[in-house]
Amino acid sequence: MSGSHIVPLSMKNLAAYGLMGFPLAFAGLPVYLHAPDFYATVLGQSLTSLGLVLLALRIIDAVQDPLIGSLSDRFHGQRSIILVLGVIMLGAGFWMIFHPLESNPLTWFASAVFICTTGFSIVSINLQTLGGIWRASQNDRTKITSWREAFGLFGLLVAAISPTLLGSTINPAEGFHRLTLLYLPVLCLAAWLLLRWMTRADLQQSALSADGHTGWCQLLKSPWRRTFFGIITLNTFASAIPAVLVLFFIRDRLGAPEQSGLFLLVYFSAGILAMPIWLQLSKRFGKMRSWALSIALAIATFFWAAFLQTGQVEAYAIICALSGLALGADLALPPSILADHIAADKRQAEAGRLFACMTLLSKGALALATGLALPVLGIAGYQPGILMTADMDMTLSLAYAASPCILKILTLIWLLRQNQF
Structure with a gap:
């Protein structure tokens, strides 16, 4: 091979x-x-x-x-x-x-x-x-x-x-x-x-090292890995909340369900187009700084979604495009950072387990967002598809846009405080 x-x-x-x-x-x-x-x-x-x-x-x-x-x-x-x-x-x-x-x-x-x-x-x-x-x-x-x-x-x-x-x-x-x-x-x-x-x-x-058979606790003893995987989990959880609620927000807050496909197209297309940009930025400023910059961009652009009113589809399309740019870094940089760590720490024999751990935590964060977002909104009085009141409009906007931004801010602070990065 x-x-x-x-x-x-x-x-x-x-x-x-x-x-x-x-x-x-x-x-x-x-x-x-x-x-x-x-x-x-x-x-x-x-x-x-x-x-x-x-x-x-x-x-x-x-x-x-x-x-x-x-x-x-x-x-x-x-x-x-x-x-x-x-x-x-x-x-x-x-x-x-x-x-x-x-x-x-x-x-x-x-x-x-x-x-x-x-x-x-x-x-x-x-x-x-x-x-x-x-x-x-x-x-x-x-x-x-x-x-x-x-x-x-x-x-x-x-x-x-x-x-x-x-x-x-x-x-x-x-x-x-x-x-x-x-x-x-x-x-x-x-x-x-x-x-x-x-x-x-x-x-x-390479062949499995001596600690390759000792289990996950040994593999995760490294403070770097625990911190890195913690940041991944919090960042994924923050991103998963709007992913769970996006169709509800488009239909019940913006009143534009027929435009949902176009919004997703803009978002994902921006993510694709942004890949070369983040590659160049990571070369110039480093991967961790570039990742932090992308999180800051996501916060600065997506925060405005909380203030959108019914019918503001053009403004939302712009938000989708700018936050889609940040998506490119979220997808490309963390796996590359983990690959750098594997090479520097000579952990090639455990590479599959380390990437599996990142996948597990990402799936867990998505499941947690799915299990929390809609029930919490239901408790607050929101029901999909019904006539919206001003209070329900605000509740949906805060859940969809404000809460992920708060979590992203915490992620950014955690990321910037890690001197080892």
Whole structure:
């Protein structure tokens, strides 16, 4: 798997590695957004049952990440085989989700989503690990993560519009059948390019060190890692709150539900376009300072969303664009910073577990935001879709925009106070 020379960071090599980010990101929206609606409307399944199944599977998905990371590190010599297994599970599960067994759709749905999300986690964790142990300079590591995350954002954009385009004149079942026919060749192409890249890439891998078998407590004894993962968790939690509430805010506060797709397009497109900018800023000012700058930008721009009134769609589009610029740094810089630490501390043998830990904490923060945001709003009197009062307008605005900014301010203070960064 390791070559005898350093692979230049050409566009060809970066694309061969990063393209897998496209099908990984593409899978998320259909599985968690479109599939429940499909099973509820077409197959008549209870939304409550579907929600409980997804909640249980999200918990399992997060908890199994450390195990996947540990096994991937332990069998690092067979990482290509592990990736092939993950790709097969991801593709098979995705196909199963949109080709249901009509005699028992709920059980089929649970099994298919479990297979799909497990495959997703296997591929995602190992893809991040490969980027983290690819022998490269500190600046080039940001380029590696930027390419991967830019492909991921592009995958999100395509996934957002594909079901509508494919199913505009046909029934949903046929539309999602065509979606899988589009998805599987792209997944296979990305896997083929990644496996070819692995045969020539110089990957800094070594056997497990003495503490590689001692568990997660030993691995997280480092103050740097505890601080870094703590900042990641708080920052992700802050970002997850508006992600959970965005459609409610657009519909019930702005009164522009028909524009929601356009707002998301602006946001994610800005994130893609910002990747080269953050790469240059990180070269000039360092990754931690650039990350802090992006958080400050997110606070300064997104704070104004709390003051928007009904119908101010142009102002909100500008906020989406500017906060989308900050998204590019949030996606590209933290994995690059962790890769720098792995190289400096010679932790390549635990790279899979460290990236799995970052994934676990990010998923946990998203689950926490999902579990808190809507119940808290419900207690405060907000109910989606009903006629809004002035008090409910303020409550939704504060929850959607003000509370994430407060959390981002705390994240920024914590980040700036860490002298070791």
